Amino acid sequence: MRLPTPVGSRVSESDDPFVVDIERFQGPLDLLLHLIRSQDIDIFDIPIAEITAQFIAAIEGVEQRLTLERAGEFLEMAATLVRIKAQMLLPRREDMLEEEDPRSELVRRLLEYELFREVAYVLSDAEAERALHRGKGHVEPRPPPDRMELPLELAMDELLEVALSLPAPPAKRPHRAPVQPITVDEKIELWFKALKQKARVPFKSFIRRWKTRVHAVMSFLACLELAKRGVVRLRQQRPFGTLWIYRGESDEDR
């Protein structure tokens, strides 16, 4: 892979280094690097006051020209620069080591960013070089074929036919508990429990808490089973009237 051309040659500069078109810059770090590199400033000894003034001049009116978010990114850097400048004006404490230059964090970020900016140029060259090779099909090389790229064989009437064959959705959409098989034995257990406390229970009250038909059916089958065994007796005064379940041994309650 070829080495990139130097950064400076990529950034078209006007005569005045800090008259810049902000929209050309990728962000505050890009702009700051431009100001430093285009003036041959030693990045390890940035004249913060000067650079801050230039930076703020460059982003003048940034709120009008960029989106709020992008403008915010530049303004945040301006604030950082001002803070560094303020720190440098403060008298140095005696125990302060030399490495604790208020600028050092910013320098680290700038160098790191510059490195990736450089790699981006290398990638750009590689991309241009690769674009000179045309593959079969003359379309952009594609990743290994996946399902997305296989033509789907499905006609609308096929989908519609299936849609027509589907059941109607339930009128009400109750909260669905995990499906559990409901057995007559289970219901028998419940009847026993209920009849332990009361001598008679209306069938309706028993099934009220079960919303689905299958529970009602199983409960009813359980009643019949118990009646058959002679454990309970069923009583209904009239058709569609209340169905009462009586404890078998409480005959005297009649």
Add this chain to the structure above:
Amino acid sequence: MKATRIVEAVLFASETPLAPAEIARASSDLTPAQVEEAIGELCREYEREERAFQIYPLGDGYQILTRPECATYLETFDSITRTQRLTRAALETLAIIAYRQPVSRMEIEELRGVNVAGVLRNLQERGLIEVVDRAEGLGRPLLYGTTRRFLDHFGLRSLDDLPRPEDLQITLRTER
């Protein structure tokens, strides 16, 4: 550059047959007659060098294609051109989602009576459905809807264009 080389580059890069006049557009120095000549020369070269491909006349144009003898070796790679078909399960699930979106997995399972987790993943991978929202309430289940690709596949402009006959059991949800 030699005419044969230019013609070869264009034919190689093309996925469809190209007429000599079309190929000639590659260079202002190239005439359709020269293209024809170059194609003849290339054919002889490929024959002599026993290349796995040859130039075939198709319609009013030419295309480089692999030789028929190579077909058996390319079969394992045929998935590239094979079309995909949906299973019945996928089709039903897609129908439900198309007509009831946004719809949760639970609702689909209620309608189809079976677990549809795998089918949903599959349809998502194929780009036919996507998560469009989350429902309110317990667990905030994901809600599925059809994608742009789904509409494209059927040539629909919007979901309103989905056919909706009278006897369709499932109706497009209007709320939300």
Add this chain to the structure above:
Amino acid sequence: MKATRIVEAVLFASETPLAPAEIARASSDLTPAQVEEAIGELCREYEREERAFQIYPLGDGYQILTRPECATYLETFDSITRTQRLTRAALETLAIIAYRQPVSRMEIEELRGVNVAGVLRNLQERGLIEVVDRAEGLGRPLLYGTTRRFLDHFGLRSLDDLPRPEDLQITLRTER
């Protein structure tokens, strides 16, 4: 059929780079080592016969592509998407992902000093990056990495082809 011919047929029919092991699937008699050998032989033949194309290594695979000298003749046939180049924002973001993968959006934003949500979405859509993992810790942020297609797009064999930071001219300036 000769191994070279089978390999040539498969490479010719493919629109994407194929690894030797993938090519070997064409025939039960073919080993990846034989495929590599056949590719070497074909490369020499194409060179000798001055073909308009050559076999290029891309990622972990190989693909037949036209030679760079032919590019100007193919320009008239270029589709718009084909010639679309990446923006600087995309290139910078890719550079960071390539070197720092797996890397979170926050780390990229920290390095570039700008929001990269839109760029990441775009790169993902183009298949150049993908979510490779989730980080530990708060919010379990998504971690991005480059794809096979990334290598293809830049004509790289592997990530090792990327320049080492110390090779970049910038290092001259970082020394005190």
